[in-house]
Amino acid sequence: MRSTRYRIAALLTVLAVLPGCSSTMSKDECRTVDWRTVGYEDGVAGRSGERIGEHRKACAEHGVTPDLNAYRAGRAEGLREYCQPHNGYRAGVTGAPYYDSCPPELAPAFVAAYESGHELYVRERRVSDADAAIAYRRREIARLESRLADRTLTVISDTATPEERTDAVLDTKHAAERIGQLKSEITALERDRARYQQELETYRSTVASMP
Secondary structure, eight states, X not given: OHHHHHHHHHHHHHHHHOTTOOOXXXXXXXXXXXXXXXXXXXXXXXXXXXXXXXXXXXXXXXXXXXXXXXXXXXXXXHHHHHOSHHHXXXXXXXXXXXXXXXXXXXXXXXXXXXXXXXXXHHHHHHHHXXXXXXXXXXXXXXXXHHHHHHHXXXXXXXXSOXXXXXXXXXXXXXXHHHHHHHHHHHHHHHHHHXXXXXXXXXXXXXXXXXX
């Protein structure tokens, strides 16, 4: 049992690192693969039942038809190992999708754990998204302040034409207004972020206290 858990954990880790890996199989793979094993690997990774369609399409190019019965048997076996609460929580907290693939007797506990993990994921994303939005506005302020300094020099330049000075005055006005707007947005975002962070910490405490 212990070695099985390690094997599942290792497989899930690899799949998490490579979420976009292709399902295309080579000619040799299509001809020699153990379809029960393929089904098991798809099941233990929690993949959608539509995955067999991708395998079928890939192997059709090489004139090979998957053994559907063997695949389904292997996938059912893999799903029984995957559809455990700890895997549901892990999938939810990483933002991975759930394809409603667990058998009826395992689905309720798995989905409950998945939703708990996904709620944590959503709350963490709110904080990180707010951080990104604040950082973006601070970079924009720095860019505008640099432009403001440059245009101010044009306003006071002895060599600038009247038209250039007029344009520079307008640019400085617009830049100053935009900087003020961005600072107001940052204030609002920081307020939101503080709330999100508090909600996140509260939720983490709630999850940690669960049996």
